[in-house]
Amino acid sequence: MNPHxxxxxxxxxxxxxxxxxxxxxxxxxxPAYHLAGVTxxxxxxxxxxxxxxxxxxxxxxxxxxxxxxxxxxGKSTLLQLLGALDTPTAGQVMIGATDLATASRSELERVRxxxxxxxxxxxxxxxxxxxxxxxxxxxxxxxxxxAERSARVADALERVGLAERADHRPGELxxxxxxxxxxxxxxxxxxxxxxxxxxxxxxxxxxxDEILAVLGALNADGLTLVVVTHxxxxxxxxxxxxxxxKGIVRDITR
Ligand SMILES: Nc1ncnc2c1ncn2[C@@H]1O[C@H](COP(=O)(O)OP(=O)(O)OP(=O)(O)O)[C@@H](O)[C@H]1O
Ligand SMILES: [Mg+2]
Numbered sequence: 001m002n003p004h005x006x007x008x009x010x011x012x013x014x015x016x017x018x019x020x021x022x023x024x025x026x027x028x029x030x031p032a033y034h035l036a037g038v039t040x041x042x043x044x045x046x047x048x049x050x051x052x053x054x055x056x057x058x059x060x061x062x063x064x065x066x067x068x069x070x071x072x073x074g075k076s077t078l079l080q081l082l083g084a085l086d087t088p089t090a091g092q093v094m095i096g097a098t099d100l101a102t103a104s105r106s107e108l109e110r111v112r113x114x115x116x117x118x119x120x121x122x123x124x125x126x127x128x129x130x131x132x133x134x135x136x137x138x139x140x141x142x143x144x145x146x147a148e149r150s151a152r153v154a155d156a157l158e159r160v161g162l163a164e165r166a167d168h169r170p171g172e173l174x175x176x177x178x179x180x181x182x183x184x185x186x187x188x189x190x191x192x193x194x195x196x197x198x199x200x201x202x203x204x205x206x207x208x209d210e211i212l213a214v215l216g217a218l219n220a221d222g223l224t225l226v227v228v229t230h231x232x233x234x235x236x237x238x239x240x241x242x243x244x245x246k247g248i249v250r251d252i253t254r
Contacts, residue, residue: 032224033059038091051077053247064225066235069244075228113141117186121198123178125170132166138185156184176207193224
């Protein structure tokens with residue numbers, strides 16, 4: 001079974017011929033996220049910043065969503081909530097079946113450790129470690145045994161096309177390859193969702209295309225993608241495009 005297929009039960013359901021299908025004949029859509037009336041307010045030195053204003057947003061499992069918008073619009077703030085790294089000031093954030101507001105600390109730790117992968121503009125690789133060792137870092141919270149860990153590291157590097165570079169250190173890799181190592185680190189835990197904040201921001205065009213190809217392949221395998229980007233070439237690949245301006249979200253999918 002494909003480890004990135006988020007909901008194998010849905011797949012199995014489709015093989016039962018007398019299971020009623022939806023009108024389009026598709027399997028029932030499973031929500032990856034449900035946000036309702038989400039507001040995020042930062043107070044700093046007596047000034048109040050409303051980074052998100054009553055945001056309603058649903059993201060389906062397997063979707064590829066990009067978030068665009070001007071600087072300060074609230075994109076990174078939204079990604080922090082989707083990553084269970086912060087909590088809203090008001091409103092509801094559901095990550096799958098987990099409610100950010102009521103989940104226990106250990107439940108949130110589990111969600112962060114196993115369900116959500118992160119990729120950033122700065123690759124954040126450790127320069128003294130090899131690609132394989134950097135990828136293995138992403139698995140640390142899972143406490144896997146050595147054999148499972150190395151199998152996952154090898155699989156993740158294979159998926160981003162870097163099996164042959166496992167022993168290279170970041171300084172011995174191109175920018176695009178370094179970002180692919182960062183993606184491998186994020187997917188080694190076999191998350192349901194990959195969140196990326198400007199993953200191509202530090203890359204030239206050809207390296208950007210490498211990253212887009214990798215992201216596209218992961219999405220085709222069922223991984224849900226939410227990508228913050230200023231790059232319209234990235235947004236063009238998305239199934240759904242959302243714009244965030246002054247904390248207000250708008251669907252701009254054509
Ligand atoms: N920790 C914080 N404390 C106070 N204000 C914050 C904090 N984080 C973000 N903000 C403010 O919230 C608003 C939204 O910031 P955010 O980082 O989400 O924007 P962004 O869309 O990611 O911008 P960029 O494209 O520049 O990365 C900005 O006005 C920012 O100054
Ligand atoms: Mg940002």
